[in-house]
Amino acid sequence: DAGITQSPRHKVTETGTPVTLRCHQTENHRYMYWYRQDPGHGLRLIHYSYGVKDTDKGEVSDGYSVSRSKTEDFLLTLESATSSQTSVYFCAISERGGELFFGEGSRLTVL
Amino acid sequence: QQQVKQSPQSLIVQKGGISIINCAYENTAFDYFPWYQQFPGKGPALLIAIRPDVSEKKEGRFTISFNKSAKQFSLHIMDSQPGDSATYFCAASRGNKAAGNKLTFGGGTRVLVKP
Known part of the structure; x- marks a missing residue:
């Protein structure tokens, strides 16, 4: 299995609070991605990175920001979580x- | 708009039967068409992929058929086994890999193989 670790794996939070999900890789792969998975929608790209400090938006980037200060770490931040951001979030690398190669996912519930 | 449409949403097949999942895409710039398999609680994993210069690719019991003119591709699972029970996603992406492989996924098909 590709060395990808997502944290936290499960989180419950309240509307309006900030949330940060972390993706850590040990493969030294250049590209990293954040997807969200929702029933009927498959996986939708939120943001991706093609190098340290090089990031770009995907198709559903509103309400999300990312940062990549090191090759191995890609952070996804929800500045003010909303119920529509309840989802399973997957990090991938290539x-x-x-x-x-996908991680095992982070399940986020926004109440 | 959904650029890759997948059907059916779910299917049940008897052990030994054939599972068929279909996908249609809109963007003619797509040039890479993978299928991913996902088990509950796990991330998706690449199963098989095809490029538009071939019409069919087979790996074991899994076959992709590709119809460029119709902008459709399908996954056939031959001799389906209970261990094939999973959710399957088709996907597509286009060139410019310097920007990474930004896959657009279909909505997924949940396959249940009954023993």
Whole structure:
């Protein structure tokens, strides 16, 4: 299995609070991605990174920000969580833009 | 708008039967079409992938059929086994891999193989 660790794996929070999800990799892959998974929608790209401090938006980026200060870490932040952001969040990594390897997910519930 | 549409949402097949999942895409710039398999509580994992220069690719019991003119591709699972019970996602992406492989996923199909 690819060395990807997501934390926390489960989190319950209240509307309006900030939340940060962490993705840590040990593969030294260049590309990192954050997806959210919702029933009927498959996985939708939130943000991605193509290098340290190089990030860009995906198709559902509103309400999310990311940071990548080190190759191994990619952080996803919800500045003010809303109930619509209740979801399962997956981090993925790839090398040379090839196959994506996914982490085991972080389940976030916003009450 | 959903650029990759997947059907059916769920299917039940008997052990030994054939599972067929279909996907249709809109963006003609897509040039990479993978299928991912996901078990409960796990992240998706690459199962098989195809590029548009071939019409079919087979790996073991799994086959992708690709129809470029119709902008459709499908996954066939032959001799389905209970261990194949999972959710399957089709996906697509386009060139410019310098920007990473930004996959657009279909909505997923939950497959249940009955023993």
